[in-house]
Amino acid sequence: MELQTTLVSVSDLEALVMAALGKCGLSEADARTTTDVLVSTDAFGVFTHGTKALRGYVRRLRGGGLKADARPEIASEGPAWAIVDGHSAVGMVTSVFAMNAAITKAKATGMAYVGVRNSCHFGAAGYYALMAAKAGMIGMAMANDIPSMAVPGARQPVLGTNPFAYAVPAGQEDPIFLDIASSAVAGGKVRIYQALNQKVPDTWLVDQEGLPTTDPWLYPQSASLMPFAGHKGYGIAMMIETLAGVLSGAAARWGVKSWIDDDPSWATQHGAAFLVIDVGQITPIQLFRERVDAMIREIRATPKAKGAERVYLPGEMEWQRRREARTKGIALPADVVDSLRGVAEDLGLTAAWLGDRT
Amino acid sequence: MELQTTLVSVSDLEALVMAALGKCGLSEADARTTTDVLVSTDAFGVFTHGTKALRGYVRRLRGGGLKADARPEIASEGPAWAIVDGHSAVGMVTSVFAMNAAITKAKATGMAYVGVRNSCHFGAAGYYALMAAKAGMIGMAMANDIPSMAVPGARQPVLGTNPFAYAVPAGQEDPIFLDIASSAVAGGKVRIYQALNQKVPDTWLVDQEGLPTTDPWLYPQSASLMPFAGHKGYGIAMMIETLAGVLSGAAARWGVKSWIDDDPSWATQHGAAFLVIDVGQITPIQLFRERVDAMIREIRATPKAKGAERVYLPGEMEWQRRREARTKGIALPADVVDSLRGVAEDLGLTAAWLGDRT
Numbered sequence: 001m002e003l004q005t006t007l008v009s010v011s012d013l014e015a016l017v018m019a020a021l022g023k024c025g026l027s028e029a030d031a032r033t034t035t036d037v038l039v040s041t042d043a044f045g046v047f048t049h050g051t052k053a054l055r056g057y058v059r060r061l062r063g064g065g066l067k068a069d070a071r072p073e074i075a076s077e078g079p080a081w082a083i084v085d086g087h088s089a090v091g092m093v094t095s096v097f098a099m100n101a102a103i104t105k106a107k108a109t110g111m112a113y114v115g116v117r118n119s120c121h122f123g124a125a126g127y128y129a130l131m132a133a134k135a136g137m138i139g140m141a142m143a144n145d146i147p148s149m150a151v152p153g154a155r156q157p158v159l160g161t162n163p164f165a166y167a168v169p170a171g172q173e174d175p176i177f178l179d180i181a182s183s184a185v186a187g188g189k190v191r192i193y194q195a196l197n198q199k200v201p202d203t204w205l206v207d208q209e210g211l212p213t214t215d216p217w218l219y220p221q222s223a224s225l226m227p228f229a230g231h232k233g234y235g236i237a238m239m240i241e242t243l244a245g246v247l248s249g250a251a252a253r254w255g256v257k258s259w260i261d262d263d264p265s266w267a268t269q270h271g272a273a274f275l276v277i278d279v280g281q282i283t284p285i286q287l288f289r290e291r292v293d294a295m296i297r298e299i300r301a302t303p304k305a306k307g308a309e310r311v312y313l314p315g316e317m318e319w320q321r322r323r324e325a326r327t328k329g330i331a332l333p334a335d336v337v338d339s340l341r342g343v344a345e346d347l348g349l350t351a352a353w354l355g356d357r358t
Numbered sequence: 359m360e361l362q363t364t365l366v367s368v369s370d371l372e373a374l375v376m377a378a379l380g381k382c383g384l385s386e387a388d389a390r391t392t393t394d395v396l397v398s399t400d401a402f403g404v405f406t407h408g409t410k411a412l413r414g415y416v417r418r419l420r421g422g423g424l425k426a427d428a429r430p431e432i433a434s435e436g437p438a439w440a441i442v443d444g445h446s447a448v449g450m451v452t453s454v455f456a457m458n459a460a461i462t463k464a465k466a467t468g469m470a471y472v473g474v475r476n477s478c479h480f481g482a483a484g485y486y487a488l489m490a491a492k493a494g495m496i497g498m499a500m501a502n503d504i505p506s507m508a509v510p511g512a513r514q515p516v517l518g519t520n521p522f523a524y525a526v527p528a529g530q531e532d533p534i535f536l537d538i539a540s541s542a543v544a545g546g547k548v549r550i551y552q553a554l555n556q557k558v559p560d561t562w563l564v565d566q567e568g569l570p571t572t573d574p575w576l577y578p579q580s581a582s583l584m585p586f587a588g589h590k591g592y593g594i595a596m597m598i599e600t601l602a603g604v605l606s607g608a609a610a611r612w613g614v615k616s617w618i619d620d621d622p623s624w625a626t627q628h629g630a631a632f633l634v635i636d637v638g639q640i641t642p643i644q645l646f647r648e649r650v651d652a653m654i655r656e657i658r659a660t661p662k663a664k665g666a667e668r669v670y671l672p673g674e675m676e677w678q679r680r681r682e683a684r685t686k687g688i689a690l691p692a693d694v695v696d697s698l699r700g701v702a703e704d705l706g707l708t709a710a711w712l713g714d715r716t
Binding site: 109112115150206228232295304306309312 | 434436437438439441464466467468469470471473496508509510511512513514516524526534536538542564567568569586587589590591592593594596597599600601604605607610611633635637639640641646649650653656657660661662663664666667668669670671672
């Protein structure tokens, strides 16, 4: 199964996103922050959460639901925690601010929680977790969203596909990192099956009676996503809703507005949460890095299953893709290119690599 | 599918466990702590992790791998973290000590991490997470174990079925809580299928070639457990290994010894980790409790899927079982009763409800 792709260099893609955000009134610094989150995500190959989302943000920036000049700020704090109010700044701007606050707090006390309110869709959780790993710390990032996921026994959406990510610094190896939705798959993946006109596995969606369906076209109007591993994904989504939505004072569940479908003049009021542990305060950082490297190498050397090419570490495929993206460019799927073409048209921007609208 | 059960009152079960641990030299207080963890777990209906495990602990206490008179202590600490050395005390004694340390730390700073080394199997992670919820805090608990779980692409065990639990305090409702293995199912569940002589679903086990198998008898010698949801369960297990095993300075992966099969004179060197957030420092606790209650009630009222009796909250089934256990007694499965009968025989104890060995 292959979708058509367009090869673009990281710098060309960045230039387009920077230009679009500049047109919307973002400062150079905020545009740079947002661009780095989105393009890094594409470089990792996570196209459902990269620059494809830009059009939705632009629409909301122009509609007033996102504010180009808003500054996130710490609304309240203690030694090992803070609550950040995003004041409807772009989700990436608020989330980077909040993760930096968590890193600073963790540096002082060893561990910190930072909750976020009045944010928006924050893209890929993994980016923020990796900020901590770059600082030699263990990071976690999570966010809530408008419900689109049913849970065992329910026929309607109950929770968002609340994402969770963590990252662990290594020594010579790449950081370990994981970035997952609490649904079996992200909604964007169902849309890919729509584009391919293929049935989905029966563990992805339930229909309006709450029964499994393989028809991708029912989603999202007449089908809900399913959590991964039944009650396990449901339980993890509830934890995220609590830490990102309830504890932070953000909107929760249906209080969150859709960053895609709802009126662009509305603030979506997403919540988020960031946790950081400062490894070096707890154990000698070099020893920790060596132990992580050893664990990575041992796991990689595990005898392979019949037919398997290798045993990957969490995040390893993404690092490989990113290295390739930096040298060879990013092969953007057609749906992403279409979306970016729409952004360019809306804002009167051009880029040779975008080609003509099909 | 039903196994034979024996009905026993909570107090009768507690009396047997107390007597057994007393015979092994535990102090009254340590025996009480251990008993409460194990019997609470049975009362929740999680029989794979309750008093069934007692026989393994008794064997190790008598063999010297666990020390009845060891005192866990804080080996190092900072404002929002501590490392606890269990000195080979019973896993429950060390884990309760560590969770209490995390609660105390969180009370001072808002959030805390406590890592544990030189512990043993700690039973059900949920018990410790609930200690935090009882104190009005959000708690998480996790532990590593000897590898028994393959990961995508591997034909051999790579990680333990590393458990994760969290609990959230509510107001008038029971705390939300989740307690899961990072495998699709716990090994104990495969043993139940052995007892029932039934095939297991093809998402539970891989054989020695790393391919799915439905034969429960291959486990554990010639089959490995699979993580839940493929790379998602694998990634969560790695996070737990890092926080519980590597950061804490405990043994990791194959460095951990089997609390069931390995020489009982050996210390198993399990690691664990506990995270606590003190809700009341971050947001008014009453407001938080009301928001959690509202979320619980809204989710419970979600229209039900066709054929579903109700929509359960994470932990709700366990609370129901526990209430029933307290009034009607616990219906212990035959494998648990057999195991306890073995303990009684080994230690020269009697209990009328145990009946004769079959």
